[in-house]
Amino acid sequence: MHFLAAFNIWEIFLRCDIVGQVITTSLAVSSIIAWGVMFGKRNDLRQLRLLNLAFEQHLRDQRTLLDLPESYRNKRSIPYGDLFADAIDAYWRAAEIGKQKGIDTAQYRLEHTENALQRALARQILRYESSMVFLASIVSGAPFMGLLGTVWGVMEAFSAISVQQTASIQTLAPGVSAALLTTIAGLVVAIPSVFGYNYLFASNKRLITELENYASSLADRIELESQ
Structure with missing residues (x-):
């Protein structure tokens, strides 16, 4: 039964004109890319969160942050580590410049530390939100591409009827079914992408909130240690 359905879809695809075939193929490729982006993004966010939590827990076990060895500033692949490195580097750079100018x-x-934290925070937020624009474009664009293919296919079907000067279900059905194939393709791409985008958006929002809270607590701890 499934084989026959797939065979019928293939037959309908072959009945499409070049515009319908291009649109359907483009949607199929977009679907494959969207699934790859969604799974890849989910795995990346999960891995980054685990690394962040481990790094934060390690910092909590340290008595002081300002005097930690240089090795702690080489973990920039971890978002929390990047914020920490920028904050500590800015603190000691400001101390050195301040001594030279007599304003230490x-x-x-x-x-200077808070400014560095804000820049690092913005940079990491952009990192979290990478690939989300592509998914949003797929979600909003796929149904319109399917609709374009449907309108084009129906127009071609009625044009063929006007040439043949006969209007029957037998002559109209093949063209209309081929036209509706693009609508189905657009929905097949858009519906999973909507759920995937919403899930990733919620995960991004949670991670960004955790990142902002970490930046705030890091600034507070550096301020207390600097007194």
């Missing part, structure tokens, strides 16, 4: 104060160092 805790407030001066903390201002």
